[in-house]
Amino acid sequence: MGESLQTASEGTAAKLPNLDSLKQMIQHQRTSVLAAPAQPTTLAEVALPAVYQQTAKGEQFLLYDSGADDAHRFLIFATQHNLGMLQRSKIWLADGTFKTAPPSSPGVCGAWTPWRR
Numbered sequence: 001m002g003e004s005l006q007t008a009s010e011g012t013a014a015k016l017p018n019l020d021s022l023k024q025m026i027q028h029q030r031t032s033v034l035a036a037p038a039q040p041t042t043l044a045e046v047a048l049p050a051v052y053q054q055t056a057k058g059e060q061f062l063l064y065d066s067g068a069d070d071a072h073r074f075l076i077f078a079t080q081h082n083l084g085m086l087q088r089s090k091i092w093l094a095d096g097t098f099k100t101a102p103p104s105s106p107g108v109c110g111a112w113t114p115w116r117r
Helices: 002-007 010-015 019-034 080-088
Strands: 062-065 075-077 093-097 108-112
Antiparallel strands (some): 062 075
8 A cells, every 4th residue: 555655646645645544444444344243232132144154164053043032042053063073972071151151141051072083
């Protein structure tokens, strides 16, 4: 960007904001485009766009949602491959967090299995 400004004609450069202002405008645009959705205050407000329902490889990741109208709503995130690993394992590990869970959720729990290829 700095190089482009240096090679711009005087008339063009005079009409452009200074370099710091341009950088700030670009950063603001990046932040607004890449921003995560606002944090919901209740489970009923949780709305997951499609981008959060799939892995980077396009695999389904949100496997179950009991629904916004469920007073005890719960979501299950995993891939079919993850479920297969759990199914074939004799050992499961589980953990949960409740004090640091988002305000809209009573807790976050997870299950893992030691897996060797």
